[in-house]
Amino acid sequence: MTSQMEKIVSLAKRRGFVFPSSEIYGRLESCYDYGPLGVELKNNIKSAWWKAMVQSREDVVGQDASILMHPKIWEASGHVEGFTDPLVDCKSCKKRFRADHIVKTDGPMTPQWMKKNFEDKKPKCPECGGELTPIRKFNLMLKTHLGPVEDEGTTVYMRPETAQAIYVDFDIIMKSSRKRLPFGIAQIGKAFRNEITPGDFIFRTREFEQMEMQWFVKPSPQTLSQEGEGRVRGGTPEEWFEYWKKKRMQWYLDLGIKKERLRFREQEKDELAHYAKKAVDIEYNFPFGWKEIEGIHNRGNWDLSRHSEYSGKDLSVMDEETKEKYIPWVIETSAGADRTALAFLLDAYEEIAGGRTTTTESAKEAETVLRFSKTLAPVKIAVLPLSKKEELSSVAKNIANDLRKHWTVDYDETASIGRRYRRQDEIGTLFAVTIDFETLEDKKVTVRDRDTMKQDRVAISELEKYFSNKFK
Numbered sequence: 001m002t003s004q005m006e007k008i009v010s011l012a013k014r015r016g017f018v019f020p021s022s023e024i025y026g027r028l029e030s031c032y033d034y035g036p037l038g039v040e041l042k043n044n045i046k047s048a049w050w051k052a053m054v055q056s057r058e059d060v061v062g063q064d065a066s067i068l069m070h071p072k073i074w075e076a077s078g079h080v081e082g083f084t085d086p087l088v089d090c091k092s093c094k095k096r097f098r099a100d101h102i103v104k105t106d107g108p109m110t111p112q113w114m115k116k117n118f119e120d121k122k123p124k125c126p127e128c129g130g131e132l133t134p135i136r137k138f139n140l141m142l143k144t145h146l147g148p149v150e151d152e153g154t155t156v157y158m159r160p161e162t163a164q165a166i167y168v169d170f171d172i173i174m175k176s177s178r179k180r181l182p183f184g185i186a187q188i189g190k191a192f193r194n195e196i197t198p199g200d201f202i203f204r205t206r207e208f209e210q211m212e213m214q215w216f217v218k219p220s221p222q223t224l225s226q227e228g229e230g231r232v233r234g235g236t237p238e239e240w241f242e243y244w245k246k247k248r249m250q251w252y253l254d255l256g257i258k259k260e261r262l263r264f265r266e267q268e269k270d271e272l273a274h275y276a277k278k279a280v281d282i283e284y285n286f287p288f289g290w291k292e293i294e295g296i297h298n299r300g301n302w303d304l305s306r307h308s309e310y311s312g313k314d315l316s317v318m319d320e321e322t323k324e325k326y327i328p329w330v331i332e333t334s335a336g337a338d339r340t341a342l343a344f345l346l347d348a349y350e351e352i353a354g355g356r357t358t359t360t361e362s363a364k365e366a367e368t369v370l371r372f373s374k375t376l377a378p379v380k381i382a383v384l385p386l387s388k389k390e391e392l393s394s395v396a397k398n399i400a401n402d403l404r405k406h407w408t409v410d411y412d413e414t415a416s417i418g419r420r421y422r423r424q425d426e427i428g429t430l431f432a433v434t435i436d437f438e439t440l441e442d443k444k445v446t447v448r449d450r451d452t453m454k455q456d457r458v459a460i461s462e463l464e465k466y467f468s469n470k471f472k
């Protein structure tokens, strides 16, 4: 039996969604490349997020910051000091392990826990029984150098999260966009973490893409006034936390993820970052277990206080009515674009034993359908002339070129029509337009729906209008 993950990994590679990076050089561990269909899928996810979080709201603005930032930012954020994994090395076989891979724990690896389980008990190497070195802290940030001289002064970090750029630019963005609290700043971008144990395909990688929104809100209680969707003004951090929690869950449901595969999980007190007031994960039921795809965090005033302190720039804001100054609190929504893409892929995947169609030679093989939503499907329409004959293909190519002005279109004229339907179903194409010999007479084509397999006969002149209604 092939596991569902193996099937997805194999399909993703075979059809050009996602595959290992640098493969002709033997690949680079935990790095992946998105192929032609994968980049469409991921772009669709990102633009759906951007539309929901920025463009359709009057109270959120966007930004696209530099990946390399002033190194002091990571001192202020706590990443230089605290963003570490405890590691031990085996003195005999030289293998390196993360401490909690030798002594299992569900809680955080506190100094007390490390002393009790390592200094006192002195566990042996799980591979060879050899003696282990004392625990060393290993920082997860990737370092690089700016300029030609590799000395301390030029060390910079690849950002381990996009959020810090938003805090650092908070003041200039608020003033230049003339926003008043509460409002948000959103960003999509790459981040880097030197994970000791990456894995589960694109779920945990060292280079990844985040979709984050930081919501700035006044800490003291205010009156929550409902003025309709997206216009909730005022509100306490706690109320906004609940608001964003619901909003973010609904986003996944609207894009078609099955409800029973999603859940909230509130982080326990001992899991919380020391500054965090509250944190809830949105988890997806992956084949390797329930795992976080997004976190919603109440970060208090930690971020802006720290950057005020470390930069010397006062990041507090003035309440126009009471004239009191305060440091805003932050509610963060932080999603991973890659693990979200994996969740959408897995969720869309359906295998039908024996196949759905019974009219072709391929009828009895198992059939795969990726049931992507209209928004996320990488290819919206396939154009398939029944034969390669010039009289059909010239009509078909014209139709494909017309539709391509509005939607992503795949043109395919090889193999039997049954095979070609299967190829399209396997990548989640929503509609297939077939051009047959009758088309030459009646100027009509057959449109097949991926999910219902229902066929409509539509006039070529009406085709654009037909699809405009479908994609409304």
Ligand SMILES: [Zn+2]
Pocket (backbone or CB within 6 Å): 090, 091, 092, 093, 094, 095, 125, 126, 127, 128, 129, 130
């Ligand atoms: Zn060993």
